[in-house]
Each structure stands twice: as C-alpha cells, then as structure tokens.
Amino acid sequence: MAGNNTREVQLVILTDRVVAPVASQSREWALHDNLFSMDLPAGYEGGVRPVVVIANRIDHLAPLVAVGVAMSNRLAVDESDWDAGADPYRFERASRASQLVNQAMAKLNDTRLAGTLDPLVYTKLRALLLNKGSDRVHFSKDWEYAAPLYCSMTVEGWAEYETAMVFRVLGNHRSEDSERQDRRRAREFMQLVRSGRHNELLNAPSTNMVELTEKYLTKVMPLILPTLRKDQPVSLSKLITVTPRGGRVTSGPEKSVHDKKHRPTRISSLTALPAGFTAGARSSG
16 A cells, blocks of 8 residues: 555445436335345455445345455456466466356346346446456445444544554554544545435435434444444444544534434344355354
C-alpha cells in the first residue's frame, strides 16, 4: 500500500442486495427479513482475503460463497503471472483462481436454472466474475463496507473496536493524519445515513436507511470481528461527537433524527448448512 489514498479493503463482503440506478432493477432487504450469513477465513480454498456473505434467502448463500471465494483468489493474481517464465507457484495460483471463477460461474448458472437464485442477484454476481478490471472497493462511500468500518468510529459503545476494525478492513496501521481523515469521513458518512441521503453513497438503501443500517451492522460486525457477541445490537441513536477534523471531543449522546420505533430482529440459528459446504466456513442465521 503506497499511502493513505491507495489503501485497499482486505476482505470481501458480498450480499444478495442489488442496488441499481433504476428502481425496478433493485432488490432490497425488508425490515422483517431474517438474515443468513457465512464467514470464510483467509486461506479458505486458497483465498488471500476473508470472505463475508449475508443474504435474506438461505439458498443464496452457496452462490455468494462461490463468487466470494473466486474473488478472494483473483485478488492475488497479477497479469504477469501468466507470462512465459513466470514463477511456477504464482502461475499455479493464477490457474487455480481461473478455475474457481469458472466454477463460480457454473454455480450461478445452475442455481439460476434451478430457480433458486434471484435473477437480479445472478446478474450482479455474474458481472463481478466477469470484471477484468480493478476489484478495488471505494470503502469510504460503499455502504456495505463503510458502515461497519465507520460504526467503530462514530457509534457510542463501539469505539473500543476501532483499531481492530481498521486492521480487519484495511489491514494497516494508520498515521495520526490518516486517523483524523478516517474519523472525518466517518462523521460525514453517518450524517448521510441518518439524513437518508442515499444518492450520495454507493449501494445504500433508498428507504429505511437508518433501520436497515442498524440491521446490517448488527449482523455484519460479529462476522468481521469474531470476538464480538453474536448479533450484538447496533443503534445509531447515539453517536460519538467529533470535531470537523475528525478528532473525538466527547463520548456523550447525540440526539438522533431517527425516532427509534424498530429494533433489529434477532435472527435464529441455522439448523443445517446448504449442500456442499465444508467445516472451514462458519455459518449463522
């Protein structure tokens, strides 16, 4: 990583949400949905980064995992790995990544034909597999990545997890300047969430943004930080007050623009894994 402006996300997060500019092409979770999840550690199927998948349909987990594993492997591949005279180990790893992409595509096609994969989710995941360009995530604006990262910087009761969350998501030690910038971005991000300004974020819910953010965070935070208690509720009603430059000045409550009438549903445990999963991955629902 060359510097603060080139930091890259060190994990893969995939959901069966589909957020597109055209409303008819979007697929969003409902407030009452149960969310099912799996987390795969780095090294699973040779992947270089951890993979977290969350879905509101259990039959979406298998294709999400297949695509997540393929993406995790592809992140370790450079075009030079295919060159004549390339290091044999790197060539073998690149070949394995290519095989996993093909396997994931076959999984998508099979589940689509079987009618167990939503067509919009199929289109989203297929586009990710076909992406030949950068897999880099714009973590400061992408709701699915920024929400958990910035939760640890702005939500009361979660500040103690900031260092661990930054390491898990970005994988590096921050300078004081980078820390200030992160907290400034976190404050701006949460202001957008609480005001419902979804058009200024990537992949953000267009309605019920506060409630869905709380629901998502309650599920995803323990997946990224496994030491957390499962489904520990996250509330955006109290935020840590920070200065415009990102420094904390008090941990006192901040009045929320969101009237708390909904609490995230506690999600029951899965009784069985979808066919084909191995013990290397953890699942929760």
